[in-house]
Amino acid sequence: MTSFIQTSPTRTLSNTAQDHYIAAEAPFSTFIKKGQVVRIEDSYGQQAVDTLFYNAHDFSERYSSQDTMREQGAAYISTGTKVISNEGRVMLTVTADSCGRHDTSAGACSCESNTVRFGHYTKYLHACRDNFVIEVSKHGMSKRDVVPNINFFMNVPIEPSGEMTIVDGISAPGDYVELKAEMDVLLVISNCPQINNPCNGFDPTPIRVLVWDDEAA
Amino acid sequence: MHIRRSDEEIAANRARYEEHQKKGLEFAPKALPGKSAKPAPAIDAKKIMHQEKLPGGWYWWTRVKLNETLRIALDDGFSTVSVVAWNAEDPSERMNLPDTVKVQWTTGLGKGRVIFSDMGKVMFSITEDSSGAHDVLMGGSTASSNAKKYAGQNGPALRNTRDNFVLIATKAGLDKRDIPAALALFAPVRVDADGRFEWKPDLVSEGDYVDLRAEMDMIVGFSNCPHPLDPNPVYAPNPVSILRIAALEPAADDLCQTATAEAIRGFENNAFAAL
Ligand SMILES: [Zn+2]
Numbered sequence: 001m002t003s004f005i006q007t008s009p010t011r012t013l014s015n016t017a018q019d020h021y022i023a024a025e026a027p028f029s030t031f032i033k034k035g036q037v038v039r040i041e042d043s044y045g046q047q048a049v050d051t052l053f054y055n056a057h058d059f060s061e062r063y064s065s066q067d068t069m070r071e072q073g074a075a076y077i078s079t080g081t082k083v084i085s086n087e088g089r090v091m092l093t094v095t096a097d098s099c100g101r102h103d104t105s106a107g108a109c110s111c112e113s114n115t116v117r118f119g120h121y122t123k124y125l126h127a128c129r130d131n132f133v134i135e136v137s138k139h140g141m142s143k144r145d146v147v148p149n150i151n152f153f154m155n156v157p158i159e160p161s162g163e164m165t166i167v168d169g170i171s172a173p174g175d176y177v178e179l180k181a182e183m184d185v186l187l188v189i190s191n192c193p194q195i196n197n198p199c200n201g202f203d204p205t206p207i208r209v210l211v212w213d214d215e216a217a
Numbered sequence: 218m219h220i221r222r223s224d225e226e227i228a229a230n231r232a233r234y235e236e237h238q239k240k241g242l243e244f245a246p247k248a249l250p251g252k253s254a255k256p257a258p259a260i261d262a263k264k265i266m267h268q269e270k271l272p273g274g275w276y277w278w279t280r281v282k283l284n285e286t287l288r289i290a291l292d293d294g295f296s297t298v299s300v301v302a303w304n305a306e307d308p309s310e311r312m313n314l315p316d317t318v319k320v321q322w323t324t325g326l327g328k329g330r331v332i333f334s335d336m337g338k339v340m341f342s343i344t345e346d347s348s349g350a351h352d353v354l355m356g357g358s359t360a361s362s363n364a365k366k367y368a369g370q371n372g373p374a375l376r377n378t379r380d381n382f383v384l385i386a387t388k389a390g391l392d393k394r395d396i397p398a399a400l401a402l403f404a405p406v407r408v409d410a411d412g413r414f415e416w417k418p419d420l421v422s423e424g425d426y427v428d429l430r431a432e433m434d435m436i437v438g439f440s441n442c443p444h445p446l447d448p449n450p451v452y453a454p455n456p457v458s459i460l461r462i463a464a465l466e467p468a469a470d471d472l473c474q475t476a477t478a479e480a481i482r483g484f485e486n487n488a489f490a491a492l
Contacts, residue, residue, distance in 0.1 A: 107315025162325025
């Protein structure tokens, strides 16, 4: 784990509005206000961070992977990507990315899909879909509300032939993405526990989530 | 302090993944036997339970039972048809395209492939497919994508897939929260080396068809609206034919049920859930 990387003179460790340590394999959620900047830090490197966003005032408006990919005309997430909701509105904008490769096609691992992908003996392993269900349940939602997500720091190249596999993440310890909230959002994370594919280098590690108030204010 | 997994554990898991990946990719030729021939094989009239002609811009939904087949065909020229599906018995189980592409190691769906639910079960087998050109990534149009694309043609007023699916979900007793990511049939989208989307119009033409065999009782929704990447500057979706064909028990050596280790395990999940 590396030390804090300052991306703006106004963004220091001492003036964070929120600073969370999220253990390996754990679920997490928090509210981010319009204008705030959230940093998701891959503290140890090579850790897939499965992420969903909901409009804080109306959870029926939520992250849409298909609208996000359509709107930017590309399959991967990076600096400049507008995170689009199912209502076609911009929820957040990716303002910084020290890694350069994030997926939103492969979805979250689940006990059920693990049985199909790896064999029935992998059913009883922690999985992101379970983390998401646990976390959204705290906010009055259910499995119906768990939609295809962003996998920050997960490397899923799609070939022109259509072929896709999950390969080793390229994120190093301390790599981060920063997003500016364009509306009040609920951020929901599953810090992926998958140990059957290389999305975490087969070794889930902790992450950190930091939030700053609008620096222009 | 985080205690990392041992090098031995990591190496063992990596070896297992590489073996799965190798098998998944090696099996692929069997799961993709090539495109179905045109014209589509005729269906015995007695087997046709229902025939729908879905006008351009419109939606349609139906219930299907296990082993029935839906044939979606471009009999009247090119169009793109977006599809969503829910388990009829428990609609909280629905089509899941990320799982579908991830477990089959490809975003390219075609004859021989299957479509999974979020519960590790198979919803559809693609038993025939003459184009193999479908989009799992971008889904359908929305009011805002129409407004942008058809500016000057009263774009916002043109029918769109998102609103069509809201109508279907609501009429089926569901909610807009229940709308899953949509499969767009006859949408020749490819991804280039940088992740940019490309539209390959030569891959689809009039007379193309897809046969989807239901692997559980379902509610299935269709929207016949131009795909957001469709380069035609004019909003002009053609009608699309949809046949609902009576159930036929798959043979023991059915291609879709046996072509990959992943499909076999998915069907084992279906069989267990049906007990
Ligand atoms: Zn996961």
